[in-house]
Amino acid sequence: MLKLESVSKSYGRRQALDRVDLELRPGELVGLFGENGAGKTTLMKCILGYLDHRGSITLDGAPVTRKNIGRLSFATSEHSFFPTLPAEAHREFYRLHFPHFREKRFERLMDFFELPRSRELRRFSTGQQNQFEVILALCQGADYILMDEPFAGNDIFNREDFYKVLLGILEPGETVLLSTHLLEEVENFISRAVLLRSGKIVGDMPMMELEESGRSLMDFVKEAYQYRPDRVSRALSDLAPEEE
Numbered sequence: 429m430l431k432l433e434s435v436s437k438s439y440g441r442r443q444a445l446d447r448v449d450l451e452l453r454p455g456e457l458v459g460l461f462g463e464n465g466a467g468k469t470t471l472m473k474c475i476l477g478y479l480d481h482r483g484s485i486t487l488d489g490a491p492v493t494r495k496n497i498g499r500l501s502f503a504t505s506e507h508s509f510f511p512t513l514p515a516e517a518h519r520e521f522y523r524l525h526f527p528h529f530r531e532k533r534f535e536r537l538m539d540f541f542e543l544p545r546s547r548e549l550r551r552f553s554t555g556q557q558n559q560f561e562v563i564l565a566l567c568q569g570a571d572y573i574l575m576d577e578p579f580a581g582n583d584i585f586n587r588e589d590f591y592k593v594l595l596g597i598l599e600p601g602e603t604v605l606l607s608t609h610l611l612e613e614v615e616n617f618i619s620r621a622v623l624l625r626s627g628k629i630v631g632d633m634p635m636m637e638l639e640e641s642g643r644s645l646m647d648f649v650k651e652a653y654q655y656r657p658d659r660v661s662r663a664l665s666d667l668a669p670e671e672e
């Protein structure tokens with residue numbers, strides 16, 4: 429289990445995470461939602477040890493260190509691959525460095541996205557780079573796969589099909605934490621929804637429970653955020669040019 433206890437993070441005076449408690453259990457597919465600046469990326473970077481923070485983060489009871497960091501993988505739109513290497517060189521690198529590298533899955537996903545194996549990554553389109561970033565995170569052999577808006581800029585056909593493929597290939601013990609703004613697209617993929625607002629968890633709901641209550645993910649997010657439908661009309665009337 430990946431466990432966060434009272435995790436807080438500030439950038440100078442700006443508090444990005446405020447005493448976050450969160451447990452991710454093996455096999456869960458968790459959607460992490462929240463408005464721009466809610467703290468989703470910061471949360472993932474704290475889990476990965478990229479950022480100093482207060483509070484505790486443990487993997488099966490042990491702090492995240494060089495010893496167990498390989499159990500976590502990360503796909504980010506900031507990209508973490510080597511731009512001057514082709515896909516096939518990444519496959520070799522991962523095979524050498526990650527004992528649980530999933531080579532068969534790598535080949536299948538490369539075929540699914542129809543990515544060229546011998547072209548340097550910097551010559552991929554942004555969408556293809558995102559796809560490759562996700563492939564690496566899924567094939568590293570990690571138990572906890574963190575994905576931070578992995579498909580920002582990708583076309584809808586690839587994204588929707590991809591979530592179906594993902595459901596088919598994930599093994600029971602693999603856990604996914606996926607941050608995205610595209611609620612409808614992942615509604616049928618995730619098993620649990622976690623909502624962040626101003627660095628605090630304001631909602632945490634198993635999708636089964638949500639379905640049983642007859643509400644959609646969007647309903648849940650709007651409730652938790654106390655969404656105000658009059659916000660747009662108010663902003664427009666405030667911003668409208670004054671009459672002479």
Ligand SMILES: Nc1ncnc2c1ncn2[C@@H]1O[C@H](COP(=O)(O)OP(=O)(O)OP(=O)(O)O)[C@@H](O)[C@H]1O
Pocket residue numbers: 439442443444462463464465466467468469470471
């Ligand atoms: N390097 C940084 N320096 C200062 N403030 C930062 C830095 N990174 C993030 N922040 C601030 O921390 C808060 C949380 O940012 P974060 O990027 O984690 O949000 P997010 O939920 O991922 O947003 P988005 O959906 O827009 O990607 C925001 O107020 C942001 O301005």
